[in-house]
Amino acid sequence: MARADSFAANPHWLPPQRTGALDHIPGENGWPVVGNTFKMLADPAKYALGMVAKYGEVYRHVSFGAPNVALLGADANELVLFDRDKVFSSEQGWGPLLNLLFPRGLMLIDFDAHRVHRRTLSVAFKPEPMKLYADALNIGIAERVAAWSGQSLTFYPAVKALTLDLAAVSFLGIPFGPEATRVNQAFVDMVQASIAPIRIPIPGTAMGRGVAGRKYLVEYFGREVPGRRDGDGDDMFSQICRARHEDGSQLSVDEIVDHMNFLMMAAHDTITSSATAMVMMLARNPEWQDRLRDEMLGLGVEGDALPSDRIADLVLTDYAFKETLRMMPPVPSVPRRAIKPFRFRGHDFPAGTQVGVSIAYVHKSAEHWPDPQRFDPMRFSPEVSRDRHKYAWVPFGGGAHMCLGLHFAYLQMKILMWHLLREHRIELAPGSGDRWQAWPIPKPRDGLPLKLVKL
Numbered sequence: 001m002a003r004a005d006s007f008a009a010n011p012h013w014l015p016p017q018r019t020g021a022l023d024h025i026p027g028e029n030g031w032p033v034v035g036n037t038f039k040m041l042a043d044p045a046k047y048a049l050g051m052v053a054k055y056g057e058v059y060r061h062v063s064f065g066a067p068n069v070a071l072l073g074a075d076a077n078e079l080v081l082f083d084r085d086k087v088f089s090s091e092q093g094w095g096p097l098l099n100l101l102f103p104r105g106l107m108l109i110d111f112d113a114h115r116v117h118r119r120t121l122s123v124a125f126k127p128e129p130m131k132l133y134a135d136a137l138n139i140g141i142a143e144r145v146a147a148w149s150g151q152s153l154t155f156y157p158a159v160k161a162l163t164l165d166l167a168a169v170s171f172l173g174i175p176f177g178p179e180a181t182r183v184n185q186a187f188v189d190m191v192q193a194s195i196a197p198i199r200i201p202i203p204g205t206a207m208g209r210g211v212a213g214r215k216y217l218v219e220y221f222g223r224e225v226p227g228r229r230d231g232d233g234d235d236m237f238s239q240i241c242r243a244r245h246e247d248g249s250q251l252s253v254d255e256i257v258d259h260m261n262f263l264m265m266a267a268h269d270t271i272t273s274s275a276t277a278m279v280m281m282l283a284r285n286p287e288w289q290d291r292l293r294d295e296m297l298g299l300g301v302e303g304d305a306l307p308s309d310r311i312a313d314l315v316l317t318d319y320a321f322k323e324t325l326r327m328m329p330p331v332p333s334v335p336r337r338a339i340k341p342f343r344f345r346g347h348d349f350p351a352g353t354q355v356g357v358s359i360a361y362v363h364k365s366a367e368h369w370p371d372p373q374r375f376d377p378m379r380f381s382p383e384v385s386r387d388r389h390k391y392a393w394v395p396f397g398g399g400a401h402m403c404l405g406l407h408f409a410y411l412q413m414k415i416l417m418w419h420l421l422r423e424h425r426i427e428l429a430p431g432s433g434d435r436w437q438a439w440p441i442p443k444p445r446d447g448l449p450l451k452l453v454k455l
C-alpha cells in the first residue's frame with residue numbers, strides 16, 4: 001500500500017514537478033539529490049541570508065529532494081500566508097513531511113473544508129475554556145516551580161516534561177499518573193518519528209516507534225470518545241468531542257482522533273522551544289528579569305495564582321515573549337504548494353511549485369528590525385510597532401492557517417513566567433545555550449543548564 005505521505009496515496013495532489021520547471025528562476029541546485037538541504041538545516045536564517053546576497057529574495061534551490069522556491073520578505077509572507085487568491089495549498093506543502101503520522105490535522109486541510117473544521121475546533125479556544133485552562137496551568141506550574149526552586153536544572157528537558165504533563169490535564173483531562181505517562185510517551189515517539197530520516201516503520205527505529213505510538217493513541221482516543229461526548233469535561237478533548245459543525249453534525253471518531261493528535265503535536269515542541277528561548281533571553285538580559293518581576297509584583301495580586309483576568313496586564317512579559325519569538329521562532333519556515341500558476345516580483349511560477357516562506361529570515365531583516373541581533377522587547381510597544389509591515393513578525397503564521405493555539409501559548413508562557421520570576425532569579429551556567437539545533441524546532445544542544453536562585 002502506498003505510504004500516506006506519498007503522491008501515490010494522494011491522487012488529488014498535483015503530480016511532482018518535472019526537472020527544470022523552475023530553471024528560469026535565479027538560484028542553484030546544490031549537491032545531487034540532497035541539494036542544499038544540509039546547509040539549510042544547519043542554520044536556516046544564515047543560509048537564507050547567504051542565498052539572498054547571491055540571488056535576491058526570490059530564489060530556487062533543492063531541499064528535501066525536491067526543487068522549490070524561497071519567497072522571502074514581508075510582502076512574500078503576505079502573498080503566501082494571506083493567500084487572497086487561494087493559490088497555496090497547506091496540505092500539499094506540509095503533507096510530504098507530516099502526513100504519515102499526523103494526517104488530516106487542521107494544517108493538512110485546505111480552503112472550504114479547512115474553514116468548516118477550524119470553526120468547529122475553535123470552541124475549545126474561546127475565553128470561557130481558556131479560563132479553565134488557566135486554573136489548571138496555575139496549579140501544575142506552581143507545583144513544578146516549587147520543586148525547581150533553588151535547584152540547578154537542565155531547562156529544556158524539564159520544561160518539555162512539564163508541558164507534556166500540563167497537556168495531559170488541559171488537553172486530555174487525565175491526571176498525572178501512569179496513563180498520562182503512557183500517552184505522553186506514545187506522543188513523543190510520534191513527534192520524533194515525524195523527523196526521522198528513515199521513513200519505513202521498521203521495529204526498533206524511530207519510525208517504528210512512531211507508528212506504534214500512533215496506533216496506541218488512535219486506540220486510546222477512539223475508546224474515549226463516546227464517554228467524553230456524553231460527559232461534561234472541561235478539557236480540550238472533551239470539548240472537541242462535544243463540538244458541532246454549523247449544520248449540527250458532530251465530528252466523527254476518526255476526525256477527533258486526527259485533530260487531537262495534531263493539536264498535541266502543534267502545541268508541544270513549540271511551547272517547549274519558546275519557553276526555553278525566553279528563559280535564556282531573560283537570563284542574558286537580567287535587567288529584563290527585574291522589569292518583568294516589578295511589573296508582576298506591582299499588580300497587587302493576592303495568593304499564588306495569576307488570575308485569568310489579570311493576564312492582559314502583564315504587558316512587559318507580553319513584549320518579552322514577542323521579542324523572543326522574533327529572535328528564535330519555533331517554526332522557522334512554512335511550506336506551501338501552488339495549485340495554480342502565480343506571478344511574484346516579475347517571475348512566473350507554474351502550478352505545482354513547492355514554495356517556502358522563511359519566518360526566521362524576515363524576523364532578522366534589518367529593513368524591519370534595526371540592530372536585529374539585539375534583544376529589545378520595547379520593539380513591540382505601540383509607538384515603535386505602529387508603522388511596521390503587518391507580515392514582518394509572523395511567528396504564528398498568518399491568514400486562514402494562523403496558529404489556532406496562539407492564545408493558549410501566551411497563557412502558558414505568562415503563567416510560567418509568573419511562577420518563575422516573582423521569587424527567583426534565573427542564572428545560566430557558563431556557556432549555557434551557546435549552541436542551538438535549528439531544525440525542525442529550535443532547541444539548545446546542551447539543554448540549557450541553569451540555576452533558579454531563590455530571592
Ligand code: HEM
Nearest residue numbers: 106107266267270274330331395396397401403404405409
Ligand atoms: C509558541 C508557540 C507556538 C508557535 C510559535 C506556533 C506556530 C504556528 C504556526 C507558524 C502555524 C502556521 C503554520 C502554517 O501556516 O503552515 C501554526 C498553526 C497551528 N497551531 Fe501553532 N504554534 C504554537 C503553539 C500552538 C499551540 C499551543 C497549539 C494548540 C493548543 C497550536 C495549534 C496550532 C494549530 C491547530 C495550527 C493549525 C491551524 C490551521 O491550519 O488552521 N499551536 N502554529
